[in-house]
Amino acid sequence: MKIAKNILETIGNTPMVQLNHITKDIPATVLAKVEYFNPGHSCKDRMALKMVEDAEADGRLVPGGTIIEGTSGNTGMGLALAAVVKGYKLICVITDKQSKEKMDILRAVGAKVVVCPTDVEPTDPRSYYSVSKRLAEETPNGWYVNQYDNPSNAQANYEQTGPEIWEQTEGKITHFIVGVGTGGTISGVGKYLKEKNPNIKIWGVDTYGSVFKKYKETGIFDENEVYSYVTEGIGEDILPENVNFDVIDGFTKVTDKDAAVYCRKLALEEGLFVGMSSGSAIKGLLQLKDELGPDDIVVVLFHDSGSRYIGKIFNDDWMREKGYITNEVSTAVDLIQN
Ligand code: PMP
Numbered sequence: 001m002k003i004a005k006n007i008l009e010t011i012g013n014t015p016m017v018q019l020n021h022i023t024k025d026i027p028a029t030v031l032a033k034v035e036y037f038n039p040g041h042s043c044k045d046r047m048a049l050k051m052v053e054d055a056e057a058d059g060r061l062v063p064g065g066t067i068i069e070g071t072s073g074n075t076g077m078g079l080a081l082a083a084v085v086k087g088y089k090l091i092c093v094i095t096d097k098q099s100k101e102k103m104d105i106l107r108a109v110g111a112k113v114v115v116c117p118t119d120v121e122p123t124d125p126r127s128y129y130s131v132s133k134r135l136a137e138e139t140p141n142g143w144y145v146n147q148y149d150n151p152s153n154a155q156a157n158y159e160q161t162g163p164e165i166w167e168q169t170e171g172k173i174t175h176f177i178v179g180v181g182t183g184g185t186i187s188g189v190g191k192y193l194k195e196k197n198p199n200i201k202i203w204g205v206d207t208y209g210s211v212f213k214k215y216k217e218t219g220i221f222d223e224n225e226v227y228s229y230v231t232e233g234i235g236e237d238i239l240p241e242n243v244n245f246d247v248i249d250g251f252t253k254v255t256d257k258d259a260a261v262y263c264r265k266l267a268l269e270e271g272l273f274v275g276m277s278s279g280s281a282i283k284g285l286l287q288l289k290d291e292l293g294p295d296d297i298v299v300v301l302f303h304d305s306g307s308r309y310i311g312k313i314f315n316d317d318w319m320r321e322k323g324y325i326t327n328e329v330s331t332a333v334d335l336i337q338n
Contacts, residue, residue, distance in 0.1 A: 006085045011038055011045045011078075012160050016168040016299070021269040021332075022262070022282060026289045028175070028296035033165060036274060036305035040077035043161065043303045047184050048078025050156035051145055052086065065141035066091060070132035073102030074233065074304050075147050080109035091139070093132040098232060101308050119228055122238055129238075147182050148240035157188025165189060165299050166196055173200060175292065177285050178301040179234035179277040180204040180212055180251070183243030185301060190247035201291075204251040205277075205284035207259075210235025212243065213251035230256040230322065233277040233303060252287045254280040260313050260324045261335055262286075267306060267314075268332040276313055278302035 004010045014037040023030040035043035055061035066089040067079055076092035083090040090111040094103060095118040103113050114135070116128040124130060136144030147153050165173060176193055180186050190202035206212040209229035214222050226237040231254075254262075263279030266272045281300050292298065312318050319325040329335055 007039050007081055008049055008085050011049055013164060014038060016165070017270075017272070019270055019272075019282075019300075022265055023285075026286065026292060026298075027294050028292040028298050030285065030298045030300060031169065032270075032272065033161070033168075033299055033301045034272065034274070035301060035303050038078075040074070040081050041305040041307065042074035042077065042275075043157075043185055043301065044074040045078035045081065046160050047147065047153040047156040048075055049082050050159070051147065051150050051152040052079065052082040052088075054152040054155075055143055055145075056086075061088070061143045062141050064088070065143055066139050067145060068132055068136045068139060068142050069093065069145040069147065070128040071147070073098055073106065073308065075145075076102075076106045076111055076113075077109065079145065080106060080111045084110055091135055091142075093128045093135065095128050097228070097230075099308055099312055101310060105308070147184065148236075148238065148242060150242070153182055153184030154188040154191070154242045154244065157185050158192050159188075161185065161301070162189040162192025166193060169297055169299065171196065172297050173197075173299050174296040175201045175203065175298040176301070177203040177205060177281060177288070177298060179281050179284075179303060180206060180243065180248075181234045181236060181277075182240045185303070187242055187244035187247060189301070191244060194247050201249045202247055203284070203288060204248050205234065205280050206251045206253045207231045207235030207280065208253050208255055210253075211237060211239065213253050215239060216245055216248060216251050231259045231276050231280055232309075233275065234280060252284045254283045254287070257322070257324045258283045260319060260322070263306070263309070263313050264319075264329060265332055265335055266302075268329075268335065272302065273306035274302040275304035275306055275309055277304070279313075 019030045038045040070093040097118040136142040209227045259280040262283040
């Protein structure tokens with residue numbers, strides 16, 4: 001019988017889908033690696049399981065222990081699946097910027113959710129970085145995952161996502177583009193692809209309000225780049241150890257409005273019901289289209305599902321409140337007219 005012994009065995013081997021409409025101004029072939037086909041509906045299932053397995057292997061996580069992580073939701077979902085199947089407790093520390101759906105979903109799979117303010121310094125004791133660390137110290141058999149600096153994060157993408165992309169494109173990929181948060185996806189996939197073919201270009205998508213692009217271009221960590229923004233999952237106010245700038249050829253920044261509008265366009269023009277950072281990724285690619293030619297094969301990775309943004313991006317009242325649209329949206333043409 002072809003059965004998975006548990007839900008964790010269904011992680012990975014996600015499909016790659018050609019984009020045909022939203023990319024009409026791009027001279028290259030554009031393929032989307034659609035990560036919402038993972039059981040927790042995001043790419044982060046891969047690294048969550050790998051981080052848990054590596055921590056079990058070297059004793060950082062002991063039987064019956066508590067997994068503690070600061071997570072915007074997707075990593076938490078992946079950790080929750082691992083925790084349920086393997087019998088651990090899970091505490092997710094999350095910022096108040098995150099969608100209510102994400103918090104409810106985490107609670108539905110057994111996680112305890114602790115909410116922290118977004119607009120405080122990372123070193124502030126109220127920040128979700130500080131609260132996660134404190135809880136890990138105070139909780140007996142607590143293990144602080146720290147996806148930002150945990151090397152198993154990039155390693156999972158080096159071992160799985162990278163080889164899948166290489167095989168699905170039969171080694172013909174010329175460019176890879178993806179939103180960058182902890183950096184695990186771009187660094188793991190980028191390292192694997194560059195080892196296979198150093199000519200493959202690796203592009204990161206950043207947000208306004210984040211430090212990555214400026215740091216890559218100048219080597220300067222500029223605090224003036226940091227301010228709050230709406231896009232979830234990408235951009236940082238710190239430099240995570242998982243961002244390997246050596247395998248990244250460059251960054252482009254996408255506005256919150258463009259991310260939201262292009263996320264809606266992906267649903268309406270391609271039938272891809274993806275999350276906001278996927279809107280950032282496809283808009284980032286459009287911003288770089290002049291660097292592409294007809295023989296190029298670009299892979300863009302879509303991290304998660306639109307279902308986590310029903311109350312936000314896929315809610316016209318919310319979109320209007322933010323000033324991202326002025327009219328009702330039911331077709332892609334409505335989005336263009338806004
Ligand atoms: N998009 C979404 C929706 C995410 O949850 C994440 C993870 N923070 C990313 C993009 C960025 O991925 P990574 O952390 O691997 O850079």
